[in-house]
Amino acid sequence: MKTIFQPKNWFSLLFLALLILACKTENRTNSTSNSTNDVELNKEQGQAFIQDDEATPNVLNIAIGSPDHTTLVAAVQAADLENVLVNAGPLMVFAPTNEAFDALPAGTVEDLLKPENKEALSNILKHHVTPGNYDKEFLKKFKKLGQANDQNTTVEVKGDDVYVGGAKILASIPAGNGIVHVVDKVILPPNE
Secondary structure, eight states: OOOSOOHHHHHHHHHHHHHHHHHHHHHHHHHHHHHHTTSOOOSOOSGGGOOOSSSOOOHHHHHHTOGGGHHHHHHHHHTTOTTGGGSSSOEEEEEEOHHHHHTSOTTHHHHHTSGGGHHHHHHHHHTTEEESOOOHHHHTTOSEEEOTTSOEEEEEEETTEEEETTEEEEEEEEETTEEEEEESSOOOOTTO
């Protein structure tokens, strides 16, 4: 008696199944791409604008959801850095509160939010980001951190408090792509 489940027949069946599946996937992809060509694209493109209610919020989602960080979010949007903050990371973001921005000299924030100052604003914001996912206790082991703008900032420990670039860490919030350290001061790069 000849069985139909011989190794030769399995390979043939597997090849045929993969071929059929590939054809169906290609047809589905073509029909989807044709329908999206007619959609008008807007400025809000990239990973930062994908909605996901199930995953752990990323550092940008945490800032957006915080009533104490509306100025920071406005600055991130003015500098077009939303997509940077949703990268896989891990990222440590030192997030100044609205009060920290209010403590800057009068008119500073308004001036930085102007389109002609986008590069300076971007440099300042990148000075608040560093690769890694270190809690406050682990940060006590550092003397300096390399920031995303290719500059360093100092880490100081005073009792139980940790200061990064002179800004005190008030709270820490784990994120899907790192950690957000809420700070009480805007950390200015040395050349600003």
